[in-house]
Amino acid sequence: MRIILVIFVCLQLHTTVAQHSSQLGRFAIDFPEGCAPVTIHITSTDSFGDVSRQYFYESGQVETSDTFYTYSEPGIYEIVQVIGRDIVPKTDTLTFEVVDSTPPQYEIYQCSQSAISLELQDEFYDEYLIVFNDRDSLTTRLPNTVQYDFSSSSGKIYIKGLRDQSFATCDDTSISVNLGTQSELSFSRALIAPGCLNQSHLILQPTNFLPLAKYSIAVATNSLNTQNLYTGYLSIEMQLKLPSFDSDSLCVTIAQLNACDASTVIEQEICLYSPTSSDSFQNIYASVQDNQILLAIPELSTSRKVDIGRGASQNAFNHLTSTNGPFRDSPPSFSRQYFYRLHLLDTCDNALDSMVIAAPTLRLVDRSYEGNNVSLSSKDPINQLGTAKKELLLYSADSSQSVVMDYQDNLELPSGLGEVIHLRTRYCYDSICSYSNAVTTTFETIVFVPKAFSPDGNGMNDWLELFGLPTPEFEISIYNRWGAVVHTSNQNPVWNGRIGKELMPSGTYLYELRFKLQSGKLKTQVGTFALIRN
Structure with missing residues (x-):
């Protein structure tokens, strides 16, 4: 049967119009994220x-006038702009996220000798660009299955993953497709293998099959019931x-x-003889520990082992190892959730049971430094432990102080944890807890400078005084409206409104405050205040 070509719409990639603006709207970039x-x-x-x-494009780098920069590593970056003029405030910021670039996940199945069905599976991407040739291309969103007729038995497919509101720098892949025909199915081996603990497995070794064809394998357990395997x-x-089945065959x-219409192309029935029964494993979960993912597999006897595969989706896995106890994995990154397929094997390497688990993940989506507000995005763990209580842990750099609260996507960072704060999600099931990766941010110390003071000699509000200095080490420079320095001080209260014996007039003054944090770092804060005389 021949598949009719689906008519496709050509893609116009993300229009490059600056749309991700800084906090004060002074500068912008095209998108808030991109793949490294x-x-x-x-x-x-x-x-x-x-x-x-x-x-400043990265922490610790020297400032530059360049208006372009390349980020090579995943992470959340704060771009800081400094204006070289007496403008308040002098700085503006913008947050930009760089994520891992991973190839799109897909499956290609043959429909006929010239047509295919392309099944897209990777939820990491919001949209896909699919190109078959210089005339036929399309963009599509998940979930979706695309059908195409090459009009010959071979062709090529180009697939590029795209994320909403992201630079089009994520991975792509090219596939060469060769389609064939099949007249019959044959097997060099077909049997029911007795496994340990009376578990039975179907073993098939096909000798001629099409690598891109979709096959179904079903078993009739009795005259009335058929189950797809x-x-x-x-x-x-x-x-x-x-x-489980009751008969001896x-x-x-x-x-x-x-794959395009689910019809059967060819079919073969094999009747086999032999055994029964089943086994399972439970209470297995994944948790992040020391920047690794711990697969908390209980210690098994020497007659059992677990075969472990890792995947970026729940549909495709790469083999990692086999173990009979806990296993630690170092994933490529924590900017996405990774899934682990576990097969419980007996001494005959028969799969007795299987499950998919995943550790929770946490991402810092946005950061407002004015009010120490953060926005988070989390992925729940996958396991068979039931319902868990979801909490958010915040703790200091040395872990000596911590705060536990119910999870929320948007929150204001609490004070008292120091300059560097780590955040993790925690899911507890009775005596078992699963933890996410840690994300790190900083608590911004802001010194309170009064909006006004009145040095009229009445003993009230006669001095400009600073509140909330983290250490006694500071220096403040005060400028008049023409930008001239009228006073500097490193003693608090900082100014009585005079230059020597001369009274300074009422008006608005600019200050530049430089102070040392408890960590020893220096910070600059600028603003204005009013001097009022009656």
Whole structure:
């Protein structure tokens, strides 16, 4: 059967119009995130004219006038702009996130000798660009299945993952497709293998099959009930767990399917003889410890082991290892959730049971430094432990002080934990707790400078005084409205409104305060206050 070509719409990639603005709206970049490596270009949106604009792109770097920068590593970065003129405030900030670039996840199945069905599976991407040739392309969102006829038995497919509000720098992949025909199914081996503890498995070794064809394997446990065991690609050896059955034989139906309309292309039935029964494993979960993912697998006897695979989705896994106890994995990053497929094997390497688990993940989505507000995004753990209480842990850099609260996506950071604060989610099931990765941010110390003072000699509010200095080490410079320094001080209270014996007039004054944090770092704060005389 021949598949009619679906008509596609060509993609116009993200229009590069600056849309992610800084907190004060003075500059912008095209998008709030991108896949590593990604180069951003800054667009100035202020009205200050021909003034100096300097930028800090990463913590610890020297300021630069360059309006472009390339980020190579995943992370959340704060871009700081400094205006070289007496403008209050002098700085403006913008948060930019760089995420891992991972190839799109997909499955391609054959429909006919010239047509295919492409199934997109990766929820990491919001949209996909799919190109078949210079005439046929489309963009599509999940969940979706795309059908295409190459009009020949071979072709190529280009797939690029796109994220909403992101630079188009994420991974892509190219696939060469070769389609074939099949007249019959044959097997060099087909049997029911008795496993340990009376568990039975179906063992198949097909000798001729199409690598891109979709097959179904079903078993008739009695004259009335048929149960599907598997749908997908065939491999050189298939091992499938069988359901319980009462007779001493059962019949297996293997069918090649047309992936576009689910019709059966060819079908073969095999009737086999032999055993029964089942086993399982429980109370297994994943948790982040010391920047690794702990798979909390209980110690097993020497007659059991667990085969572990890791995947970026719940549909495709790469084999990691086999173990009979706890296992620690170092994932590529914590900017996305990774899934672990566990197969419980007996001494015959028969799969007795399987499950998928995942550790919780936490991301810092946004950070407002004016009020120490943060926005978070979390992924819940996957396990079979039931319902958990979800909490948020905040703790100091040395873990000596901590705060526990109910989880919320948006919160104001509490004081008292120091300059550096770590955050993690925690899910507790009775005596078992699963933890996410830690995200790190800083608590911004803001010194309170009164909006006004009145040095009229009445003993009330005669001095400008600072409140909330983290250490006694500071220096303040006070400027008049023409930008001239009228007073400097490193003693608190800082000013009585005089220069020597001369009384300074009422008006608005600018200050620049430089003070040392408890960590020893220096910080600058600028603002204005009013001097009032009666």
